[in-house]
Amino acid sequence: MRTQVAIVGAGPAGLLLSHLLHLRGISSVVLEKRSRDYVERRVRAGVLEQGTVDTLIEADVGERMLREGLPHHGIELRYGGAGHRIPFDKLVPGRSITVYGQQEVVKDLIAARLAAGGDIRFEVEDVALHSLESEPYVTFGGERLDCDVIAGCDGFHGVSRPAIPEGVLTVFEKDYPFAWLGILAKVAPSSEELIYTRTERGFALHSMRSPTVSRFYLQVPADARLEEWPDERTWGELKARLESVPGFTLATGEIVERGITPMRAFVAEPMQYGRLYLAGDAAHIVPPTGAKGLNLAVADVRVLTDALAAYFEDGSTEPLDGYSRACLKRVWRAQHFSWWMTTLLHTFDEDDAYARRLQLSYLDYVTSSEAAATTLAENYVGLPY
Template identity: 50%
Template sequence: MKTQVAIVGAGPAGLLLGHLLRAAGIDCIIVERQTQAYVESRIRAGVLETVTTDLLHRLGIDKGLNASGLLEEGFNLADGAHTIRIDITALTGKHVTVYGQTEVTRDLIAAAPARGLEIVWEAGAVTLDDLTGSPSVGYTRDGVAHRIEADFIAGCDGFHGPSRKAVPFDQGRHYEREYPFGWLGILADVPPCHPELIYSNSDDGFALASMRSPTRSRYYIQVPLSERLEDWPEDRLWDELERRFAPLASRPVVRGPAIEMSIAPLRSFVSESMRHGRLFLAGDAAHIVPPTGAKGLNLAASDVAYLSDALIAFYSAGDETGLNAYPARALARIWKAERFSWSLTKLMHRFPEDGPFERRMQMAELDYLAGSRAMQTAIAENYVGLPL
């Protein structure tokens, strides 16, 4: 097969890029190693910046977003006993939208056939070849070998995919921070305990109360990396959530059977090698942020906004300026989002190496934040998303 742009990975980054290119009349094919059912069932984040929602509106893939997205004008930081509301709309004139990444992915997949966006599911043994010459993507399906020849390859297949590994390690700099804890999360069809998100740092560690809809809640607590899911029966987790949020929330924590429970480790990662020949990386293939700042999906969206603009300029006018500038443009925004996510993670979590002094510093910063409009504005600007 031949196409103009071969996209590896059918997550939000690859799907958004594919739709943006097809809207401009550019041929592309997405290759995904998992099944469609698996991709559509993955539970991920749900706070969308206007950068992300603007792309969905621009593409006209916004029926679900318009019907079910929850506009949030603020969120809350807490010290375990008191909440500090960050009024993001009053401070920035913007808002965020709560709409699950799972729903975004399903919407993009459902819209693909009518827009001529081909997705190859269950592609095994994916390889990326001749990236500095005539690039191609090889894969197997049902025991048959296939190859897609392309002008460019977009690697949108995450940290563990073949795209990141296809870039020579010594070509650029790589930065990583692994955190000594994870998030234990539960998703349940119960009404949220508060109308806005609450990020809480108590003596027991971090906890988050969030929602996916008025009838579906998502909760997390910080746990050591040594913890296992079998150590946390549902009743134990609900007991802990009730204890932590009773002093903070406007309503009681309502219990219900778990739709999903998981423990996710936290990591910060940036590869400054976002291009190798005719391969371009986007999304988690190039960077990972801890979920504290809700930046993962939104950074993927800004990456593909930059990359699609560059590819459209190349095919419409033969202009390679955008392609050459893509890594620098994307990284400027990536590092600012990494800084925000790192700083909020440091402020709201208990690190095992920290002692009473570090705890006092956290409390002092939260106390200062409660009375400083300037500091609240800085947090609000980063939370709603910096401009492209």
């Protein structure tokens, strides 16, 4: 087999790249080790930046998102017994976020690719990348796929990044001393917008997926296990952290999914080697506090699509040569914002009273200064491309 671009991974990055390339007349084959059902059901992020929303609309895959997604024009920071709204519509006019599950984006992209005759191979085995410096090809399940370029979109644990020779990449990483317990519950949201809560008991986040399904997160110890958090304890702790302002009552319901997410950051530089280009979690991950993971993947793919179009249309290699440099500027901005949001809202060393007072002082500044609130707002909704 032969194609112009071999794409490893059928997550949002790989699927969107395949679709955007199709719109530019560039062929691709997507290889995914998981089943279609698994990929479409895998619950991940649900906050889409303005740029991500615009990208999906421009690519003609945003119809269901516009119909079912939940536009939000602000978030609430809750601490010290009071709630403080950060109004995106006032601070960054014309820019907002949309709550729409990552798995729904994946469903839309798969449907669009298959409707257009796209080649997506699910449940492929033994994927391996070869000859990255000259004439790249991918082998899988006893087959060989020749290509001009390989896009590694297979996540942090995929095969793409490890295919780069040792010593080429510089890795930056940070582990946080806690994790997030996340639950999905069949209950109407108790708030119209996301609530980020800082308490002495730890951080909590009230989010949502639809008018009838809510998403919640709790800061828990890094070594926490799911069996330690039965429904009663989970709801009790969510209530203790979220019902910290007068008049607010948290509605509870059936928990249909739960999981524990380690809090860590990772960046591999450069995001390319030879004719292999990494995108999304294959190159970088961020703690979920800033809601940047999926959105960074979309930003990478936009840059890579334009670079590949220039290469296949007129042979220009300059955009491809500068791919990593262009992406990393945004990646590091998102890394800083995610770190900042994480340190602003989580409980760290219980004995460090000095750090806690600094944290509260900065929260007071963000919620009282329009300049500080604007910095949060413009980073949260996503910087323009």
